[in-house]
Amino acid sequence: DIQMAQSPSSLSASVGDTVTITCRASQGISNHLAWFQQKPGKAPKSLIYSASILESGVPSNFSGSGSGTYFTLTITSLQPEDLATYYCQQYYSYPPTFGGGTKVEFK
Amino acid sequence: EVQLLQSGGGLVQPGGSLRLSCAASGFTFSNCPMSWVRQAPGKGLEWVSAVSPTGGSTYYTDSVKGRFTISRDNSKSTVYLQLDSLRAEDTAAYYCAKGEVGATYYFDHWGQGTLVSVSS
Numbered sequence: 001d002i003q004m005a006q007s008p009s010s011l012s013a014s015v016g017d018t019v020t021i022t023c024r025a026s027q028g029i030s031n032h033l034a035w036f037q038q039k040p041g042k043a044p045k046s047l048i049y050s051a052s053i054l055e056s057g058v059p060s061n062f063s064g065s066g067s068g069t070y071f072t073l074t075i076t077s078l079q080p081e082d083l084a085t086y087y088c089q090q091y092y093s094y095p096p097t098f099g100g101g102t103k104v105e106f107k
Numbered sequence: 108e109v110q111l112l113q114s115g116g117g118l119v120q121p122g123g124s125l126r127l128s129c130a131a132s133g134f135t136f137s138n139c140p141m142s143w144v145r146q147a148p149g150k151g152l153e154w155v156s157a158v159s160p161t162g163g164s165t166y167y168t169d170s171v172k173g174r175f176t177i178s179r180d181n182s183k184s185t186v187y188l189q190l191d192s193l194r195a196e197d198t199a200a201y202y203c204a205k206g207e208v209g210a211t212y213y214f215d216h217w218g219q220g221t222l223v224s225v226s227s
Contacts, residue, residue: 032210032213034213034214036152036214043202043217043218043219043220044144044152044202044214044217045217046214046215046216046217049210049213049215055215087151087152089152089214091210091211091212091213094166094212095154095166095168095212096142096154096212097154098151098152098153098154099151100151101151101152
């Protein structure tokens with residue numbers, strides 16, 4: 001199975017900050033990577049697929065990049081509603097696997 | 108608008124059974140693979156099972172093989188997960204998730220989740 005390593009596991013930031021979350025795959029996955037946002041007590045929501053394509057309706061302050069084994073999710077101008085846990089997931093090979101999550105908290 | 112409405116779940120004793128349902132609307136259900144993903148309390152996401160658009164192919168993570176059964180009824184736009192021989196470690200929120208044509212394991216929409224609690 002492909003292992004997905006996310007870092008950091010948590011971070012504290014202020015409104016308006018730019019935050020970056022990284023995700024490393026244990027082997028190359030091309031661009032078959034998605035990012036999800038999960039708010040407390042809610043279902044995950046898809047933000048980005050194919051490493052960099054925003055799902056419809058996702059604010060433009062979210063962006064993704066990367067290919068192969070290294071990927072990043074960047075949130076610019078952090079807003080209060082961005083408080084959540086973020087997960088990466090590879091869908092390059094079976095079985096699909098998720099990163100451990102990054103909890104974004106406010107200072 | 109894509110909607111996935113889940114039902115089922117609850118408290119069950121070890122060794123017991125439950126059936127989860129996920130009723131879909133807003134898209135051509137019979138074209139799309141469907142999956143179940145679970146999340147143990149305070150933990151991350153774990154893919155559990157998938158079914159092909161026709162229902163002819165099914166897939167399971169190793170820890171549930173032989174105990175869980177995924178199925179679908181395209182006439183009702185519903186996917187099911189039968190959970191048998193439940194163990195304490197199966198306690199989790201279970202989410203149904205819609206795959207995409209050509210990307211079975213990219214989950215673009217999720218159900219609201221249902222809690223399964225296995226305890227004596």
